[in-house]
Amino acid sequence: MARSPAVYILASAKRGTLYIGVTSDLVRRIWQHREHAADGFATRYNVDRLVWYEMHDTMESAILREKRLKKWNREWKIRQIEDTNPTWRDLWPDIASTF
Template identity: 65%
Template sequence: MDRQPCVYLLASGRNGTLYLGVTSNLVQRVWQHRTSAVDGFSARYTIHHLVWFELHETMASAIGREKRIKKWNRAWKIRLIDETNSSWRDLWPDITEQVPTANVLGFPPSRE
């Protein structure tokens, strides 16, 4: 999942506050949200659960999709999540399953 254009939705909980974003490194960006490494909306409102994401071939298509979804009303965004993740399960374990811990931040693996 490293360097893959992606649109994603985070939530503070089921039907909670939502955050929509776009990135080329989903694992690193979600880690930043989860740890509040970057000040901003998601840190302020404790929005740390990855509940939906969509991979794209190009960053331009991901940005275009993000802009379209941002215009949607809340009910449509909730329906988008419910279609693929009806339990609103945090998808963080799914995206980090095959990524060595040291690589989450983009650092080379340690030599322990």
């Protein structure tokens, strides 16, 4: 997976605490979350399971999408995840192979 902008959602567990983020390097950023390499919300609440992501052509479009998702209510976010990942499987193995 080449470096390109992405929006992602992490979860602590199925229907658990959610975290929405944006990055220019999805593999590196998710690795940082999983290793608790930086203090913050995701580390404090053990939110390190990648359950949804979306690649973008530009960082501007990724940031705009992240801002919109953060304004959604919780049920809409859950529906977004379950539309493509109904079992809330950790998607890290899918992207880690490109690491």
